[in-house]
Amino acid sequence: MARYTGPRCRLCRREGMKLFLKGERCYTDKCAFERRSYPPGQHGQAQLRVKLSDYGIRLREKQKVKRIYGVSEKQFRRYFERATRMKGQAGHNLLQLLERxxxxxxxxxxxxxxxxxxxxxxxxxxxxxxxxxxxxxxxxxxxxxxxxxxxxxxxxxxxxxxxxxxxxxxxxxxxxxxxxxxxxxxxxxPTREDITMPIQESLIVEFYSR
CATH class of the missing domain: 3.10.290.10 (RNA-binding S4 domain)
Incomplete structure (x- = not known):
């Protein structure tokens, strides 16, 4: 199964927040996000002035959670489909499955x-x-x-x-x-309160329900 093997700090910069993908390094001054908190690439700083569409906002939220837990697109979609078949809110179920x-x-x-x-x-x-x-x-x-x-x-x-x-x-x-x-x-x-990362799971539900 294909898995991302490139620079992990690049993912944090792309999502605009620390995803804590490199362990203790993320808590030090060596963290790339601390030095360059804008998106990666030649036009990264210019992207800060670009307003995302509703679709873009939901896509970025889905990508962020997928990268936090290190799962592929196919796996993430399967987790969501399973979450929708469970009792309760699909967004909470999705995060619970990922936490488990x-x-x-x-x-x-x-x-x-x-x-x-x-x-x-x-x-x-x-x-x-x-x-x-x-x-x-x-x-x-x-x-x-x-x-x-x-x-x-x-x-x-x-x-x-x-x-x-x-x-x-x-x-x-x-x-x-x-x-x-x-x-x-x-x-x-795990309950929703156990997940402290700033995640808006409702946006992910909306992304897949569009």
Whole structure:
């Protein structure tokens, strides 16, 4: 499946906000968005004066959320279609499905500095879910499931560094981290209040409903 492999800071600049795609670097002065907060490209600064159409506003919101969670267009469309079949508001359901992805949960628990790093760790079989190895980043966790780092990776300096840095980011209330035993528990399904990024999911619903 094709996946974006170019400069990640370029995506933040394109969406006009920090998407925190590069982990700790996003919190430092080295962050490219801090130095150049206008869109990338030769005419990037000129684009700041361009007023988006209603379609453009909704497209940008969809692109922003898709890039935050690192999923492809085809995957994102599938998540939306599944969200519309669930009870409740389609926008809230969509965000809940994205939050329940195993790579996102690994990132949220603090084992990884970014979702892309978490995706790589999961794909390489670093984690167990309820005692069984799961190497599918899109695996959807359920309440009561336990995500555990395999013992042979627990002395990895990157893991140690990431767990120390999670204090800055915090662990959402629907998850519980046991850092000493390198495991996390899904206490409940994520709610809309657990998602702190400035996302207007209603615009995404309108985009696909046009």
């Amino acid at each position: 992805r195993l790579d996102n949960v690994v990132y949220r628990l603090g084992f990884a500095a970014s979702r892309s790093q978490a995706r790589q760790m999961v794909a390489h079989g670093w984690f167990k879910v309820n005692g069984r190895t799961v190497d599918i980043p899109s695996y959807l966790v359920d309440p009561g499931e336990v995500i555990e780092l395999k013992e042979k990776y627990r002395n990895n300096p990157q893991i140690q560094e990431n767990l120390e840095a999670v204090v800055r980011r915090g662990v959402p209330q629907w998850l519980e981290l046991d850092a000493e035993n390198f495991r996390g528990t899904v206490k409940a399904l």
